[in-house]
Amino acid sequence: MSEDVDIDVEYLTRVEGHGNIEVNARNGKIEKCEWQVVEAPRFFESLVVDRDWTELHHVTSRICGICSIGHTLASLKATEDAMDIDVSEQDKKLRKLALHGENMQSHVLHVGYLALPDLMDSKSVVPLTETHEEEVKTVIRLHRLANEMSDVITGRTTHPQRLIPGGFSKIPTENELMELKNKLEGSFNDLTAVANLLNDLESKIPAFERETEYISLTHEDEFALYDGDICSSDTGRTPVEEYLEITNEYTVPQSTAKYTKNNRESYMVGALARLNNNYGQLSPMAKDIAEKFDFDPLVCNPFMNTIAQVVEVVHSVEDSIRLIEELLDEGLEEQEEYNSPDIEPKAGRGIGAVEVPRGILFHDYTYDKDGKCTEANCVIPTNQNHGNIQLDMEKMVPDIISKPEEEVEKQLSMLVRAYDPCISCSTHDLNIKFID
Amino acid sequence: MKPEERPKAAFFDFAGCEGDQLQVANLEEKILDLLNIVELVSFREVMTEHSDDYDVAFIEGSITDSHAEERLKEIRNNADIVVAIGACATIGGINSIRNAQDFEKVQERVYGDEREHYEAWEKAKPAKAVVDVDYEVHGCPIDREEFLHVVQSIVMGREPNIPDYPVCVECKLNENVCAFERDEFCVGPVTRAGCDSCCVNEGTICWGCRGMIDNPNEEAHEEVLEEYGLTAEEVMKKFDLYFTWQKEAREDE
Ligand code: SF4
Ligand code: SF4
Numbered sequence: 001m002s003e004d005v006d007i008d009v010e011y012l013t014r015v016e017g018h019g020n021i022e023v024n025a026r027n028g029k030i031e032k033c034e035w036q037v038v039e040a041p042r043f044f045e046s047l048v049v050d051r052d053w054t055e056l057h058h059v060t061s062r063i064c065g066i067c068s069i070g071h072t073l074a075s076l077k078a079t080e081d082a083m084d085i086d087v088s089e090q091d092k093k094l095r096k097l098a099l100h101g102e103n104m105q106s107h108v109l110h111v112g113y114l115a116l117p118d119l120m121d122s123k124s125v126v127p128l129t130e131t132h133e134e135e136v137k138t139v140i141r142l143h144r145l146a147n148e149m150s151d152v153i154t155g156r157t158t159h160p161q162r163l164i165p166g167g168f169s170k171i172p173t174e175n176e177l178m179e180l181k182n183k184l185e186g187s188f189n190d191l192t193a194v195a196n197l198l199n200d201l202e203s204k205i206p207a208f209e210r211e212t213e214y215i216s217l218t219h220e221d222e223f224a225l226y227d228g229d230i231c232s233s234d235t236g237r238t239p240v241e242e243y244l245e246i247t248n249e250y251t252v253p254q255s256t257a258k259y260t261k262n263n264r265e266s267y268m269v270g271a272l273a274r275l276n277n278n279y280g281q282l283s284p285m286a287k288d289i290a291e292k293f294d295f296d297p298l299v300c301n302p303f304m305n306t307i308a309q310v311v312e313v314v315h316s317v318e319d320s321i322r323l324i325e326e327l328l329d330e331g332l333e334e335q336e337e338y339n340s341p342d343i344e345p346k347a348g349r350g351i352g353a354v355e356v357p358r359g360i361l362f363h364d365y366t367y368d369k370d371g372k373c374t375e376a377n378c379v380i381p382t383n384q385n386h387g388n389i390q391l392d393m394e395k396m397v398p399d400i401i402s403k404p405e406e407e408v409e410k411q412l413s414m415l416v417r418a419y420d421p422c423i424s425c426s427t428h429d430l431n432i433k434f435i436d
Numbered sequence: 437m438k439p440e441e442r443p444k445a446a447f448f449d450f451a452g453c454e455g456d457q458l459q460v461a462n463l464e465e466k467i468l469d470l471l472n473i474v475e476l477v478s479f480r481e482v483m484t485e486h487s488d489d490y491d492v493a494f495i496e497g498s499i500t501d502s503h504a505e506e507r508l509k510e511i512r513n514n515a516d517i518v519v520a521i522g523a524c525a526t527i528g529g530i531n532s533i534r535n536a537q538d539f540e541k542v543q544e545r546v547y548g549d550e551r552e553h554y555e556a557w558e559k560a561k562p563a564k565a566v567v568d569v570d571y572e573v574h575g576c577p578i579d580r581e582e583f584l585h586v587v588q589s590i591v592m593g594r595e596p597n598i599p600d601y602p603v604c605v606e607c608k609l610n611e612n613v614c615a616f617e618r619d620e621f622c623v624g625p626v627t628r629a630g631c632d633s634c635c636v637n638e639g640t641i642c643w644g645c646r647g648m649i650d651n652p653n654e655e656a657h658e659e660v661l662e663e664y665g666l667t668a669e670e671v672m673k674k675f676d677l678y679f680t681w682q683k684e685a686r687e688d689e
């Protein structure tokens with residue numbers, strides 16, 4: 001390739017939202033290497049101001065279609081924290097199932113529809129429907145199962161209906177849970193098939209490493225998704241109430257999204273961060289799969305995030321089966337139809353944190369005495385990864401800049417896609433610019 | 437239909453959450469039915485391929501700056517048929533809540549002192565406020581079956597069947613206990629049906645995501661309004677998660 005490189009990928013495809021990559025080099029010298037997020041801002045932190053506490057989760061669910069269950073739960077937890085609302089153990093288990101369903105749905109979509117085509121040298125999943133019909137069908141089956149799970153627990157896959165402050169407006173029946181459990185148990189062959197497929201393609205995963213700080217929730221009793229303290233691979237545990245000391249948001253000129261940093265210039269959140277911090281708590285089969293890929297924390301190759309997602313899908317299936325068994329053993333406690341817990345709103349501030357497919361998510365609300373929101377802050381996983389993507393690019397580009405332009409472009413796109421950025425949440429975009 | 441006769445279809449997203457495109461991806465096996473009747477040439481969320489040669493353009497999300505306006509006008513020029521999908525694109529959706537807020541404050545709440553960096557209109561607009569739109573698929577998110585129905589109708593050259601009566605009609609058929617009976621508030625009496633009152637079926641209320649029926653003052657659900665001593669105006673005024681743009685457009689008429 002020539003000494004001059006101009007890459008300009010505008011609206012990077014196969015990621016949610018809009019992002020651009022811009023790289024240019026003159027006489028072999030890199031002049032610019034930039035990850036830009038140019039999503040139209042949607043102003044959620046303002047949309048919720050003056051709204052009633054019963055509406056906030058409905059509004060903030062719309063931050064992101066893919067993570068709508070996670071946003072709804074973070075929102076409910078913040079409201080429940082602000083107003084000291086109790087949630088029963090049964091409802092917590094059902095919420096954990098909802099989160100597993102979303103995690104599976106999102107990860108299968110990303111791995112199967114978005115990342116696999118890169119590894120199989122295809123432009124998208126559409127040509128694969130002809131060349132690799134069986135594999136695509138396996139992915140579709142798993143994806144549908146994940147969606148069915150969200151439907152059974154929350155009423156609807158995208159923008160759940162049953163999740164409300166204090167619990168659920170409606171819960172599934174024991175029969176529905178039993179049926180779901182059977183289906184989950186029937187998915188192990190498909191899970192193994194996807195893991196094997198990726199295992200065969202492992203050599204296509206770029207060998208790139210950059211050590212960084214990994215941040216996720218952590219919990220004594222379980223692989224943390226719904227609950228826990230903040231955990232940093234550098235600085236250890238921090239209570240969720242002090243999240244602002246970890247996230248330290250700042251704005252950069254090339255992006256409409258806010259960036260974050262803690263102990264270093266950037267940190268990473270998401271499946272890889274969760275595995276790095278909580279590996280020992282994975283379910284047995286998830287660990288077996290991780291071992292197939294020689295996963296040994298700390299893993300510092302961001303491309304391994306895709307593999308970490310596969311491992312998490314397996315964990316979610318196994319853990320969901322365990323949760324359903326517990327619920328059925330205890331016997332499902334029935335609740336009123338159109339359940340709406342009796343809650344007196346009160347003034348206060350509350351913070352909710354959950355792990356969503358792309359990483360740790362915070363919602364932070366302040367309410368007045370009538371339960372009207374006066375102030376809100378949401379820190380979204382993708383935003384927490386932007387700084388890390390930028391630094392990965394800066395390290396990677398000099399190593400690969402002498403390769404043909406398409407290859408550089410492909411590897412950079414793959415890097416960004418490995419983070420599975422959901423830029424619509426961060427505000428929204430992915431384009432690579434090699435400028436000529 | 438022969439593969440070469442299928443109209444070419446492309447998806448475009450503006451300010452939204454991409455939940456509607458996700459609903460399309462979530463068609464699972466039925467996505468193959470879709471591929472039988474249209475040729476997908478652009479669907480950025482799942483494919484790298486892209487072409488500007490398309491017959492049908494699906495628009496998701498609201499239009500919130502002049503860059504987006506230009507992009508949408510170009511799409512309108514390229515396409516024979518433009519279909520807005522989801523509340524953000526049909527009625528401004530959740531984004532339009534801010535249309536009733538003081539824009540200075542809106543920017544300050546999100547970006548503090550840095551607000552000058554970003555161009556954004558004071559008001560979020562639906563697609564039809566910027567270009568002519570041929571069809572609309574309502575909801576936040578859209579309903580998968582209704583989406584397929586609209587696409588099939590377009591391909592067959594038939595008018596899709598989109599209700600213009602209130603959600604209460606479906607809700608009564610489903611024999612739900614009315615939200616007002618449970619001391620909750622509901623905008624079902626003025627909201628366009630077509631979702632089978634799914635949110636009430638799931639134990640909550642209708643939030644209004646499909647937008648108001650064309651003529652709420654005349655066509656609202658009389659029986660429910662009378663029973664609980666309400667008027668259509670009161671319902672629209674009290675609760676406006678999704679209606680801000682529509683209400684303003686009505687006032688301008
Ligand atoms: S209409 Fe709803 S589902 Fe569609 S983009 Fe807007 S917020 Fe998302
Ligand atoms: S007001 Fe709401 S709950 Fe009552 S009948 Fe109408 S849609 Fe159903």
Ligand code: SF4
Nearest residue numbers: 631635642643644645
């Ligand atoms: S019941 Fe109301 S809020 Fe729910 S989908 Fe239907 S129109 Fe939308």
